[in-house]
Amino acid sequence: MELTRVLSTLDWSPLFISLKTGFAATVIAFFLGIGAAYAVLKLPPRLRAVPDSVLTLPLVLPPTVAGFFLLLLFSVRRPFGAFLLETFDIRIIQSFTGCVIAATVIAFPLMYRNARGAFEQVDINLIYAGRTLGLSEWTIFRKIALPSAAPGILSGTVLTFARAMGEYGATSMLAGNILGKTSTISQTIAMVMQDGDYGKAGVWTAIVILIAFVILWVMNKVGSRKMYQRGWW
């Protein structure tokens, strides 16, 4: 059987690299995205446009353009990449760190925009009420803004994870496709298809679709409003 042949010889490392990349990028984008969203909303409205565009850019640009900029920064033949390598012995290109950085940059706007939208939905009077009750801005963020925005932030997190896990363009440029090190599912599918190996590509595709369904199921769960009243957090 074709299927048993593929499964018995399959190297599972791309699955784990994809999951690891997805989780790492999501954790980083989660904190940066929420922080950036809250900071931008604190700016006067007329000053918001510039940071807002810059932070959203990776979502609109082709991933290869992001890859170009990342190589410009991290290539060991460029000043900053060379500096990292010589001074700290850190090598971003052709490494798992490169996978995570590429996925984070590409997925970050999803986290940022969803968090921003969720914060914008929070009734401004709740924030004002917190202030007149003598609460510090940090307490207001932690106890009022964040819990009220939680459903939107969570669905943003899930989307971020999905995008980070499936990243291809920028990842292949920055991290390359090294089996067992930087070879993610997306890159593996592209690679095996070049050899016309429909069996292997099909198995990986099935795995991706399965993960996608799990993600959609989680999104529907967390996206429903008023979860906090069911004691989820």
Add this chain to the structure above:
Amino acid sequence: MALDISITKKLNDFSLNVDLHTDSTVTGILGASGSGKSMTLKCIAGIETPDSGYIRLNGRTLFDSAAHIDLPARKRNVGYLFQDYALFPTMTVRENIGISLSGSGRKEKVDRYLRRFRLEGLGDRYPDRLSGGEKQRTALARMMIRSPEVLLLDEPFSALDAWLKDQLLRDFSSLFEEYAKDVLIVSHNRDELYQLSDRLALMDRGCFSAIGDTKAIFDDPRTVNGARLTGCKNISPVRKIDANRYEATDWGVTLSLPDPPDLPAQSVGIRAHFLKVRSLRPIGCPEENTFRARCVEHMETPFEDIFLLAAEGGRPLWWKTSKESGAQNALSPGDLLWVTLPPDHLMWLKDNV
């Protein structure tokens, strides 16, 4: 205990220009929506920043544009009751009330306030499972537990139904008595403010058009807009004929006065309850300000009859009378009547501030 305010702030199509000095009193601010009432409260609370002026509370300067003082809202210690109560939806009643407390004794204090505001048994509920009155009591408890130095209430009854409102008005009166510090209530409802406030300020496009003892303001609202805010139905421009006579041009009626108003009146008003209406001409000496009018329309509220009465060629006046009086049976549209406008009930009004 005193609140001293003198601020200006440019708003979209007019400027807020507020001077207010209170001294341990309940002050009502009556104004149409969008007149700047809520903005005034927000400036005091530190939610909005005035362009210039000062705000002092019990000797503390909260804001002073000349001295560059602008205390953040959290340091002002004012109690603000939001129109929709702004309860934190992700917290229970107990968590809402206790959010501003920390340290030991917190639970006991919250328990005490739950009892004081009749919220026992509701402590673990979330706000969306509370009735309107329970929400309001939760918001009050959350505000009062910090012992604020002034209470700012923004349309406290607009979200409640009429029956509940009447019950709560009494609760508020006793709350204010106990509190004994300055209270500012903003509303567009004259009945609420008449019941609750010692002093009343009428707001019109960002300015106070009249301010004083509540009853005195209802007797003499000073401006056309003030008369409307306090519920006066009959207002007409006037033209001076001679020292003792004015013509109310809208109504087509000449008013003669034993002592004419000392200000240059531009309009006159009379409340719909104060018209005297008879079907026969008064016997004896002809009464002042009596004219012949035709009943043009009849309307009803549960306990009152409302008739619109027009003099020949004039716009109709509103007359409200209790259903007990039986006027409904005696009067129908088309009837001719004698209407008297008693001089002591005429209010002389300026058109603007």
